Amino acid sequence: MGLKIAKDLVAKGQDVTIAEAAPKFGGLASAWKLGDITWDRFYHVTLLSDSYLRELLDELGLEKELDWVETRTGFYAGGELLSMSNTAEFLKFPPLSMFERLRLGGTIFYASKIRNWRRMEKLSVEKWLRRWSGNGAFEKVWLPLLKAKLGEAYKQTSAAFIWAHTARMYKARRSGAKKEMFGYVPGGYARILERFCEYLTDKGVRLLAGHPVTSVRQCNDGSPSGQLEVDFGEGRIERFDNVVSTIASPLIAKQCEELSDQEKQELNGIKYIGVVCASMLLKKPISPYYVTNITDTWVPLTAVIEMSTIVDSQTQLDGQHLVYLPKYLPDDHDGLQESDEDYKEKCLSTLEKMYDHFSRDNVTAFQIARAKYVAALATIDYSTRLPPIVTSVPGFYALNSAHILEGNLNVNETIRLGEDKLAGEVWTDYLSRCKAESA
Numbered sequence: 001m002g003l004k005i006a007k008d009l010v011a012k013g014q015d016v017t018i019a020e021a022a023p024k025f026g027g028l029a030s031a032w033k034l035g036d037i038t039w040d041r042f043y044h045v046t047l048l049s050d051s052y053l054r055e056l057l058d059e060l061g062l063e064k065e066l067d068w069v070e071t072r073t074g075f076y077a078g079g080e081l082l083s084m085s086n087t088a089e090f091l092k093f094p095p096l097s098m099f100e101r102l103r104l105g106g107t108i109f110y111a112s113k114i115r116n117w118r119r120m121e122k123l124s125v126e127k128w129l130r131r132w133s134g135n136g137a138f139e140k141v142w143l144p145l146l147k148a149k150l151g152e153a154y155k156q157t158s159a160a161f162i163w164a165h166t167a168r169m170y171k172a173r174r175s176g177a178k179k180e181m182f183g184y185v186p187g188g189y190a191r192i193l194e195r196f197c198e199y200l201t202d203k204g205v206r207l208l209a210g211h212p213v214t215s216v217r218q219c220n221d222g223s224p225s226g227q228l229e230v231d232f233g234e235g236r237i238e239r240f241d242n243v244v245s246t247i248a249s250p251l252i253a254k255q256c257e258e259l260s261d262q263e264k265q266e267l268n269g270i271k272y273i274g275v276v277c278a279s280m281l282l283k284k285p286i287s288p289y290y291v292t293n294i295t296d297t298w299v300p301l302t303a304v305i306e307m308s309t310i311v312d313s314q315t316q317l318d319g320q321h322l323v324y325l326p327k328y329l330p331d332d333h334d335g336l337q338e339s340d341e342d343y344k345e346k347c348l349s350t351l352e353k354m355y356d357h358f359s360r361d362n363v364t365a366f367q368i369a370r371a372k373y374v375a376a377l378a379t380i381d382y383s384t385r386l387p388p389i390v391t392s393v394p395g396f397y398a399l400n401s402a403h404i405l406e407g408n409l410n411v412n413e414t415i416r417l418g419e420d421k422l423a424g425e426v427w428t429d430y431l432s433r434c435k436a437e438s439a
Contacts, residue, residue, distance in 0.1 A: 001246045001399070001400070001401065001414045001415070001417065001418040002018055002020070002025075002027075002244075002246045002418075003018065003025060003193075003196050003197070003200065004056070004414075004415050004418040004419060005244055005246070005399070005418045005422050005426075006018045006200055006205050007199070007200060007203070007205075008418070008419060008422050008423070009422070010200070010203045010204060010205050011203075012427070015204070016204075016205045016206065017205070017206040017207075017208060017238075017240065018200070018205060018206070018207055018208065019208045019211040019212075019213055019230075019232065020207075020208065020209050020210070020211065021210070021211065021212035021213070021247075022209065022210070023209055023210050024193070024209055025193055025196075025197055025207065025209060026189060026193045028041075028042055028371060028374065029042075029044060029189045029192075029193065029411055030189065030193065031188055031189050031190035031193070032367070032369070034279050034281060034322075034365050034367055035281045035320070035364055035365030036318055036365075037281070037316075037317055037318055037320070037322075038188070038190050039188045039190070039279070039307075039311075039316075039317070039322060040188050040189045040190075041277075041279070041369040042275070042277055042324070042326075042369060042371070043277075043305045043307055043324045043326070044184075044188075044189060044410075044411060045182040045183065045184060045290075045310060046066060046182065046183040046184060046185075046411075046412075047168065047169075047181075047182065047183070047412070048068075048181055048183070049168070050410075050411070050412035051412070052412050052413075052415040052416040052419065053411050053412040053415055054066075056196075056415055057185065057192070059199075060192070060195045060196060060199055061195070062185050062191070062192060062195060065185055065186055066183040066184070066185055067183060067184055067185075067186065067310075067312070068181050068182070068183045069181065069182055069183070069309070069310045070180065070181055071085075071180050071181070071182050071289075071290040071291075071309060071310060072085040072180075072288055072289050072290065072309070073085050073180070073289055073290065073291055073292075073293070074287055074288075074289030074291070074292040074293070075093070075292065075293050075294075075295060076292055076293070076294045076295065076296055076299065076304075076354060077094070077095045077140075077294075077295040077296060078094070078095060078296065079296065080094075081287060081292065081354070081355070082094065083289070085180075085289075090105060095140050095141065095295070096136065096137055096140060096141065097136065099134075100133075100134060100136045100137045100140070101137075103132070103133050103134045103136075103137055104133050104137040104141060106132070106133075107129065107132040107133040107137075108166055110132060111162055111163050111166040111167070112166050112167060114163055114167075117160050117163055117164075117405065117406055118383065120158060120159040120160040120163045121158040121159070121160040121378065121380065121381060121382055121383060122158070122380065122381060123158060123159045123380075124155070124156075124157070124158060124159065124380060125146065125154060125157045125158060125159045125161050125162055126138070126143075126146075126154065126155065127159075128159035128162070129142045129159070129162065140295065141295055144294070144295035144296070144297055145293060145294075145295065147297070148293075148294055148295075148299075148301070148302045148303070148328075149273075149302055149328050150273060150328065150330075150377070151328070151329055151330055151333065152330075153271070153273070153330045153377055156271075156377065156379045156380065157377060157378055157379060157380075158378050158379060158380050158381070158382060160378050160382070161378045161408075164378070164406070164407050164408040165408050167407070168407060168408060168410070182290065182310050183310075184310055184311055186315070186316060187316075188311075188316075208232075211232045211236070212232065212233060213230055213231070213232060213245070213247075213255060214231045214232065214233045214255075215230075215231045215255060215256070215257065216228055216229070216230050216231075216243050216245070216255055216256045216393075216396060217229050217231075217256070217257065217258055218258060218393060218394070219239060227239050227240070227241055227395075228240050228241070228242070228243050228393075228395055228396060230243060240395075241395060242395040242396075242397070242430060243395065243396050243397065244397045244399055244422075244426060245396070245397065245398055245399070245400070246399055246400050246418075247400060248270075248272060248372075248373035248400060248402075249267040249268070249270040249272075249376070249387060249398070249400060249402050250267060250268050250270065250272075250373070251373070252267050252398045252400070253267035253268050256391070256393060256396055256398075258392075258393050259391055259392060259393060259396075260392045263387060263388070263391060263392060263398075266385060266386070266387035266388075267387045267398065269385060270376050270377075270386075270387070270402050271330065271331065271376070271377040271379065272330075272331040272372065272373040272374060272375065272376055272377060273328050273329070273330060273331065273374050273375050273376075273377055274328070274329055274330070274331045274333070274336045274370070274371055274372040274373065274374055275326050275327065275328050275329070275370070275371050275374050276326070276327050276329070276335065276336060276338060276343055276368060276369075276370050277324055277325065277326040277327070277368070277369050277370070277371075278324065278325040278326075278343065278344065278347050278366060278367070278368050278369075279322065279323075279324055279365075279366070279367050279368075279369065280322070280323045280324075280325060280347070280363055280365070280366050281317070281320045281321070281322060281323075281363070281364045281365040281366075282320060282321045282322075282323060282362045282363055282364065283320065283321070283362040283364060284321065284357075284362050285306060285308060285309075285321045286304065286306055286321070286323055286351070286355055286358060287304070287306055287355070288306075288309060289304075289306060289309065290305065290306055290307075290309045290310055291303050291304070291305055291306075292304040292305075292306070299350055299354065300327060300346055300350060301325055301326065301327055301347070301350060302326050302327050302328050303326060304323065304324075304325060304351075304354075305323065305324035305325075305326065306321070306322075306323050307322040307323065307324060308320075308321040308322045308323070320364060320365075325347045325351075327343075328374070330377075331372050331373060336370060336372060340368045343368055344366055344368065347366075348360055348363070374409065375401065375408070375409040376401065376402035376404075376409075382405075383405050386402065386403065386405075387402075389403065389421055389425045389426065390425055390426070390429045394433060395430075395433070397425075397426050397429075399417075399418070399421050399422070399425075399426065401413075401414055401417065403417055403421060404417055
């Protein structure tokens, strides 16, 4: 989002500096070295309907290179690996009776037709799913999936959570192919981010990696009104006319001490889901499914993501197979601090139980990434408690993925949010302040 905002601001004739705490740009979309290959730290795909992302990729000269692959979906239920990639397989799904399958399918279809997301966020996800899917389908399918994704936080989550996920997938099918098609840019997000940073540099944007912002405060030494002092630590202090902070809401509350108590309370009130995610390279694939959803509660993983069902193993992964093993947890959960050794052993021993053919001898690389603040939890009446983007500190704007209301967290929604909110709120406020100062 920060890169997108920088792109749009420089197009409006602004001098732009973008600061990133990490050594490289990209945030949750950044890449790393895994064994001998470089690929995304967390799993990402592009959908046919991701129009904002595809437009950006087109500007970067990468959209035409997207590889599109038809994917399959699996379920691990009752100790068995089951396919649920088409209607026929859905209608035979063993854990559910025919009546339960029909109600489950009807719920998903109905959710895809809903347009009033505000009505959905007033209802708990459990209440809404039990009403439309029935207790049987909820207990056997929805509840295990909700717990795998949200833990006990599902009890505070609104029905907008399910609506957002369903709407995105249906929109992707309506956008062209009547099947599940996922895409990726050869080279992954490492290549996208490298090209994006080159593009911004050519446009005159100043990029500062390894520059965590410790504080933002108003200047009180007679400097021009509205100027802000940004402290990067280690004696590195610079002044800017405006600052847009795109970090997690609780971190923004700490970053700008001059925010009002009400603003800090609202920022700290946003609850996040974090993740522990293992990336694993294998000599042989695990399954033919891009995602294997898990309903057996003994499995300590949210899902098994076989990225090499999409990404070409020979040209992109040196003939190896890439698998992600995520576990999503509330941001205050102790599991986010679990040691790498313990999580690795948990993953490998779980795979040995799930897949008879899996062997540790096939693992050529294994690394674990963590993020405390991944996605804001869509709680009941979430939008009514959302912190304002335009803050009480002149020129300081708090804009991050917590402001996604009509979708779920993904790169396309992040780009869309950055574009819409910059134009609709940040830039509008900036112009009004400029007008007031010149009057």
